[in-house]
Amino acid sequence: MMGPIRMLLIGAPGSEFRRAAELAQGAGAEVTMADAPAPALETLREQGADLVMIDVLEDAVGFLGDLRRERFVVPVLACGISAPAERAVAAIRAGARDYVPLPPQRELIAAAIASVVERQAQVRIGGHPVLERAMALGAAVAPSASPVLVTGGKGSGKEMMAREIHRLSGRTDPIVSVECAGVAADVLESELFGHEAGAFPGAAARRVGRLESARTGTIFLREVGALSPATQARLLAALIEKRFRRVGGNEDVVFGARLIASTSMDLELAVEAGSFREDLLVRLSLARIEVPPLTEHGDDIAALAEHFVEQFAEADGLPARPLSPAAMAVLRAYGWPGNIRELKECIHRAALLARGNRIEAEDLTRADGSPLEAIVSLPAADGRIEVDSLIGRTVEEVERELILGTLERCQGNRTSASNILGISVRTMRNKLRTFIEGGIAVPPAA
Numbered sequence: 353m354m355g356p357i358r359m360l361l362i363g364a365p366g367s368e369f370r371r372a373a374e375l376a377q378g379a380g381a382e383v384t385m386a387d388a389p390a391p392a393l394e395t396l397r398e399q400g401a402d403l404v405m406i407d408v409l410e411d412a413v414g415f416l417g418d419l420r421r422e423r424f425v426v427p428v429l430a431c432g433i434s435a436p437a438e439r440a441v442a443a444i445r446a447g448a449r450d451y452v453p454l455p456p457q458r459e460l461i462a463a464a465i466a467s468v469v470e471r472q473a474q475v476r477i478g479g480h481p482v483l484e485r486a487m488a489l490g491a492a493v494a495p496s497a498s499p500v501l502v503t504g505g506k507g508s509g510k511e512m513m514a515r516e517i518h519r520l521s522g523r524t525d526p527i528v529s530v531e532c533a534g535v536a537a538d539v540l541e542s543e544l545f546g547h548e549a550g551a552f553p554g555a556a557a558r559r560v561g562r563l564e565s566a567r568t569g570t571i572f573l574r575e576v577g578a579l580s581p582a583t584q585a586r587l588l589a590a591l592i593e594k595r596f597r598r599v600g601g602n603e604d605v606v607f608g609a610r611l612i613a614s615t616s617m618d619l620e621l622a623v624e625a626g627s628f629r630e631d632l633l634v635r636l637s638l639a640r641i642e643v644p645p646l647t648e649h650g651d652d653i654a655a656l657a658e659h660f661v662e663q664f665a666e667a668d669g670l671p672a673r674p675l676s677p678a679a680m681a682v683l684r685a686y687g688w689p690g691n692i693r694e695l696k697e698c699i700h701r702a703a704l705l706a707r708g709n710r711i712e713a714e715d716l717t718r719a720d721g722s723p724l725e726a727i728v729s730l731p732a733a734d735g736r737i738e739v740d741s742l743i744g745r746t747v748e749e750v751e752r753e754l755i756l757g758t759l760e761r762c763q764g765n766r767t768s769a770s771n772i773l774g775i776s777v778r779t780m781r782n783k784l785r786t787f788i789e790g791g792i793a794v795p796p797a798a
């Protein structure tokens with residue numbers, strides 16, 4: 353079970369607020385209403401929430417301060433009925449993500465929920481054997497209680513894999529996902545293990561952590577390599593003893609959830625560098641699944657791109673615009689260092705920027721705005737290759753130059769170059785070996 357988004361609405365009950373709750377429920381959220389910040393904090397301590405919305409007529413700034421002091425990590429939206437601008441600004445300054453005017457618009461509430469649901473997206477695209485092999489491994493380990501380490505490049509689909517393993521595990525409690533990178537060590541410790549009243553100066557009351565709220569479901573730790581040494585030690589002890597204590601507590605809490613951790617860093621290197629515990633890595637690595645980079649299942653690019661086009665069109669309430677053949681060729685030829693997430697963001701930008709009734713090659717850009725087209729090398733626009741300059745050369749020569757030229761463009765990256773050329777990495781390696789044996793210089797591997 354994935355579990356619906358838990359949304360907490362804080363404000364005096366009124367028709368606008370009821371409307372916001374109805375819209376949120378309509379968008380798939382499970383809504384809890386609190387008529388003031390104090391009972392809302394109680395709810396957060398006991399059961400947490402995925403998204404909070406607070407009326408700026410309440411003390412939103414004070415509430416955001418309480419969240420910080422009690423080390424909660426939860427996105428907060430401010431809202432209000434023609435509220436004075438300074439109240440909205442103060443809430444944003446105090447850490448609210450955004451301001452939603454009331455009465456609420458369906459799209460705004462849906463977008464707010466979608467930003468949280470993004471992580472829960474269920475539709476999995478792609479049938480390339482390389483990805484299927486990894487998925488089969490995930491399915492094989494799903495029923496066991498053993499921890500799983502999911503490795504792979506940034507944005508390659510590690511969380512997607514974790515959710516798939518959870519889905520196939522048969523566990524009825526939810527999967528709870530925690531981001532470990534970029535969160536202060538003490539905040540993360542409370543987030544994971546909870547704390548008792550008085551554990552630290554801001555700890556006004558007991559708080560249940562995510563390991564506890566996952567019950568017998570799955571706890572997913574994103575970028576586990578970012579855990580502090582103290583939290584690593586606590587986590588290892590919890591895995592061994594199947595129980596833990598809340599921060600500042602002396603009562604044991606049963607740890608019944610299954611742990612799945614992801615990393616895009618090389619944890620063996622982190623062990624060598626002394627920043628990650630070897631005993632924890634050994635325990636996490638009992639079941640290890642490598643999610644392949646997008647270029648290794650390049651045949652899935654078209655289906656993924658079309659899926660994202662439809663997804664964004666639906667979210668914006670617009671008709672989906674197809675990708676032109678030239679745009680598709682650029683997508684296939686690009687190296688995708690940021691993998692599926694980069695592809696998804698690229699399609700999102702293109703869907704917003706495209707002016708015509710198709711998404712064209714020039715609509716595809718990287719996050720810095722540079723056009724993808726300029727980065728990839730493609731045959732002439734009409735799809736035909738300029739042959740005049742090639743006449744007189746042997747097929748073998750042309751093939752060699754094409755391979756070496758592509759490899760150079762890819763800064764030596766064998767996988768990207770093979771994908772662009774439409775050959776397997778093994779064929780690429782064999783060709784390169786022949787070139788080297790023939791005394792021809794080959795760009796070093798990236």
Ligand SMILES: Nc1ncnc2c1ncn2[C@@H]1O[C@H](COP(=O)(O)OP(=O)(O)OP(=O)(O)O)[C@@H](O)[C@H]1O
Nearest residue numbers: 473475476477478506507508509510511512692693
């Ligand atoms: N097979 C797939 N089909 C459809 N969408 C996918 C697929 N794999 C990943 N995605 C989407 O791509 C994005 C990145 O995936 P995900 O968050 O699982 O990657 P990650 O490797 O965990 O990322 P990070 O390295 O940032 O932790 C998400 O929006 C996810 O929904």
